[in-house]
Amino acid sequence: MKLILDKNISKYYLQTLCLLFFPGAKFSETEVVTPDTPVVEVTLKNEDDGAVCTATVTIGDKSVSRTHKEMYDHLPKNKTENMAANKAFFSAAEAFFGYTPPWGILTGVRPTKIVLDYLNEGMTKDQTVKELRKRYLLYPKKAILATDIARNESKIIKRYPLDTCSIYISIPFCPTRCSYCSFVSFTTKKLLALIPAYLEALKLELSLIAKQIKETGFKLKTIYIGGGTPTTLNENQLEDLLSYIDKLFDTSTLDEFTLEAGRPDTITEKKLQSAVNHNVTRISINPQSLNNYVLQEIDRCHTAEMFFKAFETARRVGVPCINTDLIIGLPADDIESYSDTLEKIIDLAPENITAHTFCVKRSADILKGGRDIFARENFEVSKCVDYTQIMTKKSGYIPYYMYRQKNAKANLENVGYCKKGTEGLYNILMMEEIHSIFAAGAGAVTKFVGERNVKIERIFNPKYPYEYLEQDREKAFEETRKIMDGFFVKG
Ligand code: SF4
Structure with a gap:
């Protein structure tokens, strides 16, 4: 795709917008134009009271132009110019395709x-x-x-000042790989053999974090064990990790302790009992779909029956809050089969339901062989998203957090729904960047928050378990400690 932009227009933001209409496009300013090459041209003219942009979208002999004037009233000049460019392009592309992206020109994750x-x-x-x-x-x-989600969040956020914190623990292993996955999850036998050494390194890092939290006086409020699939750990490994966490931190005083069990094929009664014994308050059991042919299509190695069994076990052992993840727009799923999944889930009355819109990155196995699952326009998916909103509301759920991802089908969102008072707190605190999060394990990102939206610093752990294992943990944590000291002292 060829972009010809006025020099004052930000290429980055306009490219992001282009992806709403041209999913998966690659950009170039010098590309030789063929009849199939989309060309977007944006010109800018400054007037006394505003910035005027004209955007033209052309493919072959079809061309549509639109002009937008943004007044200089609330934003700095360069932002006003970019706003004019974005809106001019949006309206030209909208007219060209006869399609209006539901989130308009808002493209961010949060x-x-x-x-x-x-x-x-x-x-x-x-x-x-x-x-x-x-x-x-x-x-x-x-x-x-x-707006509804933010209003609910604002009541919760007030309870978490900057001297509170959370911990994220990464278990980047899964028993097998789902075909839509683009996560760095380790599934081969050779890599799963790293788990014992990985757990030792993780425990060392957690002990350093515990010491740091104690010395700096942070009040720990939530812990989240995520993946991958944390219940890939066997029963003894999980019990050992949970009891270690229990010894390091007073888990009985936490506001929330989540174990993302994830795949039903990894869940046993003993693992869930360990979780409850060690004060885990929230568990995710993720069917994604309750249609076995859909699960097969995405290489998810479990059945709907395995999900029901895991759910029943979690209820029986007394997990206080159960979350179930669903994906809208999976291959082989349609509005009837998705609605059936959703209704069966609502009948089980989990405390939380998280509805994701299907999203795949280019690296996912499912795209190999040129399969195109990106749809600019997808009424089925939109209908499923709307149906989820209607049915959850009717059944006493409220939307409590949300985020968006690039390449999501029909450019739609992911929403967490909950029964009132059972909001997944870590999800809100992490997504809205409300307080500091200490993160342990491969691929984990520690985030220090000094002032919301203004002062945030991220420290990245090595991405892969073998890199994480090669690192000198104490030395690496010393670096984190120094960054933290500097961050909070600088003021
Ligand atoms: S369970 Fe999740 S992280 Fe693991 S392979 Fe499947 S999609 Fe990827």
Whole structure:
């Protein structure tokens, strides 16, 4: 795809917007144009009171142009110019394809961050919805969804000042690989053999984190064990890790302790009993779909029956809060089969339901062989997303957190729903960057938050378990400690 932009227009943001209409496009300014090459040209003219941009979208002999003027009223000049360019392109592409992306020109991962800022400025719900519509061109239902979530979040966030913190523990192993997965998860026999050494290194890192939290006076509020699939650990390994965590931190005083069990094929009664014995309050059991042919299509090595059994066991051993993850838009799924899954899940009454829109990165196995699962326009998926919202509301759930991903089908969102008072706290704290998160394990990212939206520092652990194992843990943590000291002393 060829982009010809005025020099004052940000290439990065416009490219992100182009992906809404041209999924998976590659960009070039010098590409030789063939009749199939999409060409986007944006010109800019500054007037006394605003920036005027004209965007033209051309493929072969079809061409559509639109002009937008953004007034110099609320943003710095360069941001106003870019806003004019983005809106001009959006309306030209909308006219070219006859398709309107539901989130307008808002492309970030965390839409509710902007909404929280509006609410903090004192805007009412109606004013916030109006502003999202005007500034970012959101569909009304998306503006209302984001505003409702942010309003609920703002009540929870107040309970977590900057001297509180969370811990994330990464278990990047899975028993087998699902075909849509692009996560760095270790599944081969040789790599799964790293688990015992990995757990020792992880325990050492956790002990260093515990010492650091104690010395700095942070109040630990939530722990999240995520993956991969943490229940890939066998019963003894999981019991050993949980009892180690229990000894290091007073888990009985936590507001939330999540174990993302994930795949039903890894769950046993003994593992769930260990979790409950060590004060785990929330477990994710993720069917993704309850249609066995859909599960087969995505190489998920479990059946719907295995999910029901795992769910029943979790209830029997007394897990206080169960989350179930679903994916909307999976290959071989359609509105009838998805609705059937959703209704069966609602009948089980889990405390949390997280509905993701199907999203794959280019590296996923499912795309090998040129299979195209990206759809610019996908009414089925939109209907499933809407149906989820309607049915959860009818059944007493509220949307409590959300995020978006690039390449999601029909550019739609992921939403966590909960029964009132059972919000997944870590999800909110992490997504809205409310307080510091110490992270342990391969691929984990520690995040220090000194001031929301303003002062945030991230420290990345090595991505792969073998790199993590090669690292001198104490030396690596010493670096983290130094960064932390500098970060919080600088003021
Ligand atoms: S369970 Fe999740 S992380 Fe593991 S292979 Fe499947 S999609 Fe990837």
